[in-house]
Structures are given as C-alpha cells and as structure tokens.
Amino acid sequence: MSKLETNTIDTVSGTSNLTIGSSNASTITLKSGATLTNFPANTPAFRIEKSSNQTISNNTRTKATFNSEIYDTNNAFASDKFTVPSGEAGKYQFTTLLRFYCDANNAALTSVGFYKNGSTLDTDANFELTNNSTDSIRQTAIPYTTTLNLSVNDYIEVYGLIKGGGTLYISSGSYFEGQKLIGV
Numbered sequence: 001m002s003k004l005e006t007n008t009i010d011t012v013s014g015t016s017n018l019t020i021g022s023s024n025a026s027t028i029t030l031k032s033g034a035t036l037t038n039f040p041a042n043t044p045a046f047r048i049e050k051s052s053n054q055t056i057s058n059n060t061r062t063k064a065t066f067n068s069e070i071y072d073t074n075n076a077f078a079s080d081k082f083t084v085p086s087g088e089a090g091k092y093q094f095t096t097l098l099r100f101y102c103d104a105n106n107a108a109l110t111s112v113g114f115y116k117n118g119s120t121l122d123t124d125a126n127f128e129l130t131n132n133s134t135d136s137i138r139q140t141a142i143p144y145t146t147t148l149n150l151s152v153n154d155y156i157e158v159y160g161l162i163k164g165g166g167t168l169y170i171s172s173g174s175y176f177e178g179q180k181l182i183g184v
Contacts (some may be wrong), residue, residue, distance in 0.1 A: 062179025
C-alpha cells in the first residue's frame with residue numbers, strides 16, 4: 001500500500017467528474033475525528049408547535065394552526081403550512097402529532113391527515129375510540145408520518161378531526177415537523 005499526500009484533489013481541466021477508487025474499491029476510510037464539508041444536508045427542515053388550544057367543530061376536518069416556531073432552516077413555514085422553496089424539490093418526510101381534547105368525555109373518532117396544495121391526500125390516520133360508561137374518552141394524541149415527493153411551491157398542511165360532544169380542541173403540545181431527505 002502506498003501513501004499519497006496532497007492538499008487538493010481536483011478534476012482534469014475540461015472534465016466535471018472525479019472518481020476516487022476503481023471498480024475494486026469498496027470502502028473509503030477517514031481518520032477518526034475527520035470533518036467532511038460541502039455535503040448535502042437534510043434541509044429545508046422545520047418544527048412548529050402549538051402553545052395554546054384550538055377550538056374546532058364536531059366531526060369537521062379543520063386546519064391545525066401552529067404558533068411556536070422551534071426551527072425553520074429556510075423560512076419555508078408560514079401561515080400554518082410548509083412550502084417547498086425554489087431549488088428544493090425532492091422527497092420530504094413529515095411528522096405530526098395532534099392532541100385532541102373533548103370536555104364531554106365522549107370522543108368517538110379522531111383523524112389526522114396531511115393536505116397537499118389544499119387537497120386531502122388519500123392516506124389519513126383514523127382512530128375509533130371505545131366509549132362506554134366505564135371507559136369514557138376525554139383526550140388522545142395521534143401521531144402520523146408520511147414521505148412525499150414534492151415540487152417547488154407545493155405546500156403541505158395538517159388537518160385534524162374529532163367526533164364527540166361538548167367543546168372540542170386540538171390541544172397545545174401538538175406539533176408539525178419535516179425535512180428534505182437526501183440520498184433517495
């Protein structure tokens with residue numbers, strides 16, 4: 001084995017691809033503690049949370065509102081929706097957790113789903129809740145994750161539904177987060 005010491009490896013003038021190793025190469029090993037730079041990141045990325053309850057109507061899909069930004073790497077989250085920025089088309093993974101509350105102790109169904117460009121996607125997380133005199137339901141939390149292939153200016157929103165009586169809420173502590181996936 002031989003050793004090559006240099007400060008820069010670059011392509012030959014007039015070419016744009018640089019190959020390290022040949023068809024026999026299977027592993028490239030870096031020294032412990034090495035720092036790699038200029039690699040793609042899982043951005044845009046964001047996380048938004050609710051810090052207050054949102055009253056919603058019985059058995060009606062309602063857009064979830066979020067008012068506490070934890071991070072938003074590309075300023076792509078506004079007006080309760082994530083919009084794909086210019087130059088950032090690709091696959092994205094989104095996760096939401098909606099907390100539902102029914103003050104009448106009789107929730108029967110909850111549903112969480114993502115909307116793309118104002119229209120519901122065919123996949124929602126629906127949960128029927130058991131409810132009888134010994135096991136009444138007042139609150140629940142429903143997580144939901146999906147991966148979507150998005151184009152520039154596509155936007156994603158979260159909608160929730162609860163079926164029950166009394167005052168119904170999407171509760172504080174709910175969140176919506178997502179990031180662009182690399183390598184897929």
